[in-house]
Amino acid sequence: MKNILSIIFLSIWSAGSAISAEEPKIIDHNQLMDHGDGHLMDMDGGMIMGQNKDKLPAGCDKISEDVKIEVHAGRKYSKDFPGTIFGFDKHEWRVKPCTRLTVTFINEDYVRHQWMMHGLPKFMYDKGMFHLEVTGPAKVTGTLILPAEDKTYLVHCDEAQHMEKGMKGQLVVGKGSGTFPSIPGITDPTILDNYGPGGNKPPSPTTPVAVTKADANAATTPAAGSTPAVAVATVTEESSGFFSGSLIIGLLIGFIGAPYLFGEIEKRCQGKTAADFLQCSLQLLSDLFNAIIRLVNWLIQRFSGKDKLLPKD
Numbered sequence: 001m002k003n004i005l006s007i008i009f010l011s012i013w014s015a016g017s018a019i020s021a022e023e024p025k026i027i028d029h030n031q032l033m034d035h036g037d038g039h040l041m042d043m044d045g046g047m048i049m050g051q052n053k054d055k056l057p058a059g060c061d062k063i064s065e066d067v068k069i070e071v072h073a074g075r076k077y078s079k080d081f082p083g084t085i086f087g088f089d090k091h092e093w094r095v096k097p098c099t100r101l102t103v104t105f106i107n108e109d110y111v112r113h114q115w116m117m118h119g120l121p122k123f124m125y126d127k128g129m130f131h132l133e134v135t136g137p138a139k140v141t142g143t144l145i146l147p148a149e150d151k152t153y154l155v156h157c158d159e160a161q162h163m164e165k166g167m168k169g170q171l172v173v174g175k176g177s178g179t180f181p182s183i184p185g186i187t188d189p190t191i192l193d194n195y196g197p198g199g200n201k202p203p204s205p206t207t208p209v210a211v212t213k214a215d216a217n218a219a220t221t222p223a224a225g226s227t228p229a230v231a232v233a234t235v236t237e238e239s240s241g242f243f244s245g246s247l248i249i250g251l252l253i254g255f256i257g258a259p260y261l262f263g264e265i266e267k268r269c270q271g272k273t274a275a276d277f278l279q280c281s282l283q284l285l286s287d288l289f290n291a292i293i294r295l296v297n298w299l300i301q302r303f304s305g306k307d308k309l310l311p312k313d
């Protein structure tokens with residue numbers, strides 16, 4: 001009886017721990033069919049493109065070193081980078097020129113992810129790329145030999161929005177050739193998200209992006225060694241209130257122009273009866289109004305390219 005109870009208890013306990021274990025079971029795609037030219041795949045979504053284990057790129061006398069890396073991909077790697085949803089466990093890898101690099105790509109999500117490298121020379125990698133892909137949770141391992149020149153290669157997942165939402169990195173060969181923007185934890189975005197007042201408008205390319213001091217601190221502190229690419233300015237209230245620029249100009253013209261206008265009417269219409277004075281001043285105002293209309297028309301035609309004056313009536 002005691003033995004039966006122990007067996008029941010152990011069964012329940014092991015079933016419970018299997019359910020509570022959240023780590024996905026990773027399937028290894030290691031039986032890929034070789035389709036030639038470094039293209040391998042299986043029927044379960046595992047794929048390698050641009051595999052090369054032994055052909056030396058031009059400029060490489062020999063393989064400089066053999067490097068093996070593991071790249072983990074999944075939603076859980078995005079949590080340190082606000083605004084992202086997907087991520088790699090690392091977003092930058094550095095190797096020497098002519099390295100033979102073997103990448104084990106481990107996808108921990110229940111969707112398809114890729115580790116896709118661009119910009120390889122087409123004399124050797126005919127699609128210009130090296131590409132690992134697997135529908136997870138699963139892993140796949142591929143190898144390539146890196147060219148001799150110093151260059152930075154973009155690495156990303158090409159599933160829709162996965163790169164934009166953080167699944168992006170760079171492979172730096174030798175000294176590299178610069179950096180890519182928006183690599184989580186490595187480089188700043190080209191356009192910094194702005195959560196300040198009026199922050200939903202895209203900034204115009206000629207004006208510095210306005211961020212609050214808190215934003216600026218947040219943008220510069222988390223990424224160690226990163227340099228903010230965007231000028232930091234304090235937020236200024238937009239002058240969209242009652243005293244806008246055009247209103248002030250209008251008031252100035254009115255204040256200066258009105259006494260002059262009344263003086264002119266008085267001068268031209270003096271010595272008339274009340275009725276004649278009214279008619280005279282209305283005629284003057286009408287002439288002035290017509291002159292202004294003609295001037296505005298002329299300016300519009302002049303600056304819209306139709307250099308033709310209105311006929312004078």
Ligand SMILES: [Cu+2]
Nearest residue numbers: 113157159162
């Ligand atoms: Cu992906």
